[in-house]
Amino acid sequence: MNSDSFELDRLNHLIACYPQLRSQTLAEVEYKGNLYPLIRAELGSSEPSVPTVVFVGGVHGVERIGCQVQLAFMASLLARLGWDSSLQLLLSKVRLSFVPVVNPVGLLRGTRCNGQGVDLMRNAPITSTDKVPLLVGGHRLSAKLPWYRGKSAMERETKALIDYVSSLLTTSSSVIVLDAHSGFGLSDHLWFPFACRQTAMEQVGRVYRLKQLFEASFPHHNHYRFSPQSLIYQTHGDIWDYVTSKQHTTPFIALTLEMGSWSWVKKNPRQLFNFAGLFNPQKPHRYHRTLRKHTVFMQFLVDLAASRTLENLTDKQLSKLDRLANQLWYE
Numbered sequence: 001m002n003s004d005s006f007e008l009d010r011l012n013h014l015i016a017c018y019p020q021l022r023s024q025t026l027a028e029v030e031y032k033g034n035l036y037p038l039i040r041a042e043l044g045s046s047e048p049s050v051p052t053v054v055f056v057g058g059v060h061g062v063e064r065i066g067c068q069v070q071l072a073f074m075a076s077l078l079a080r081l082g083w084d085s086s087l088q089l090l091l092s093k094v095r096l097s098f099v100p101v102v103n104p105v106g107l108l109r110g111t112r113c114n115g116q117g118v119d120l121m122r123n124a125p126i127t128s129t130d131k132v133p134l135l136v137g138g139h140r141l142s143a144k145l146p147w148y149r150g151k152s153a154m155e156r157e158t159k160a161l162i163d164y165v166s167s168l169l170t171t172s173s174s175v176i177v178l179d180a181h182s183g184f185g186l187s188d189h190l191w192f193p194f195a196c197r198q199t200a201m202e203q204v205g206r207v208y209r210l211k212q213l214f215e216a217s218f219p220h221h222n223h224y225r226f227s228p229q230s231l232i233y234q235t236h237g238d239i240w241d242y243v244t245s246k247q248h249t250t251p252f253i254a255l256t257l258e259m260g261s262w263s264w265v266k267k268n269p270r271q272l273f274n275f276a277g278l279f280n281p282q283k284p285h286r287y288h289r290t291l292r293k294h295t296v297f298m299q300f301l302v303d304l305a306a307s308r309t310l311e312n313l314t315d316k317q318l319s320k321l322d323r324l325a326n327q328l329w330y331e
C-alpha cells in the first residue's frame with residue numbers, strides 16, 4: 001500500500017494483518033450511496049483498571065498527515081510486538097486505542113468538513129461565552145462556508161468519538177488523548193482545553209507535569225509549544241472541551257497536536273497552489289521526516305501512562321503544579 005492510498009484501506013489492512021487488534025465500528029456514515037465506518041482498534045491490556053492512551057487522527061479530512069502519523073505509529077508498534085519483549089510487557093500495563101480515521105468521507109474527498117459540510121471540531125455541544133473570531137471560531141451560517149458548526153445536533157462522527165472516549169473514562173484509571181492535526185503556523189503546537197474560554201481546566205497541573213517530564217527527559221526533541229488553545233484562538237464546539245467539561249473523576253488529558261505545515265510550504269512554495277499542499281508535506285523526504293518526528297513524543301505518552309506518574313500525584317503536589325500552570329499560561 002503506498003502513501004497515496006485511502007487511509008481507511010490502510011487501517012483495514014492493519015486490522016486484517018494483526019489479529020491482536022480489537023477493532024469495532026463505532027458508527028457508519030453514508031456518502032453518495034456508500035457506507036464508511038468509523039473504526040476504533042485497541043491493543044494491549046483489556047483490564048478495566050489500566051490507563052488508556054487514545055491516538056486520534058483524520059478529524060479534518062484535508063489534514064491527511066495527522067491520520068498518517070497515527071497509522072505509522074500503529075504499524076510500528078504492531079511490527080515490534082512480534083519480537084520486542086519490553087513492549088509486550090509495557091502493553092500488559094496499558095491500553096492503547098487508535099481512532100485514526102474519524103472523518104472517512106472528508107479524507108476521501110480531501111475536505112476539512114465531513115460529507116454534510118460540518119467541521120467536526122466545531123460541532124460538539126459547547127459554546128464559547130466569549131467572542132470568537134468570525135467564521136474560524138465556528139458558525140451556523142451555512143455549510144458552504146468553512147468552520148460550519150452544523151444546525152444543532154451532533155454529527156455521527158462527533159457523537160461516536162465523544163461516546164467512545166466517555167466510555168473509556170469509565171473503564172480506565174486515566175485517559176490521555178493525542179489528536180493529530182496540521183496546518184497552523186511554522187512550529188509544532190500541543191494544545192489542550194479550553195478552546196472556548198480563557199480559564200484553566202480542572203487539574204491543569206497534570207498537563208504542566210507532563211510538559212515538565214517530557215522536556216526534562218527528551219530535551220533534544222522539544223520542538224513543541226504547549227499551551228491552552230484559547231491562548232491562540234477561541235472556538236465553539238471543540239470535542240475535547242466538551243469531554244473535559246463533562247469529566248470530573250478520572251484523570252483526563254486531551255492534547256491536540258497541530259503540526260506546523262507552513263514550514264513545508266515555505267520550503268516548497270509551489271504547495272501554495274495545491275489545497276492539500278497547505279496541510280500536508282508533499283516531498284517524500286519531508287513526508288517521512290514528519291512520520292518520524294513525533295514517534296518519541298507518542299512513545300513517551302505510552303510510557304508515562306503506564307507508569308501512572310500523573311495518576312499518583314498527591315493533592316499537595318497537584319495544587320502546587322496547578323499554581324505553576326496558572327502562572328505560566330493564565331497570568
Ligand SMILES: [Zn+2]
Nearest residue numbers: 060063181182
Ligand atoms: Zn485540524
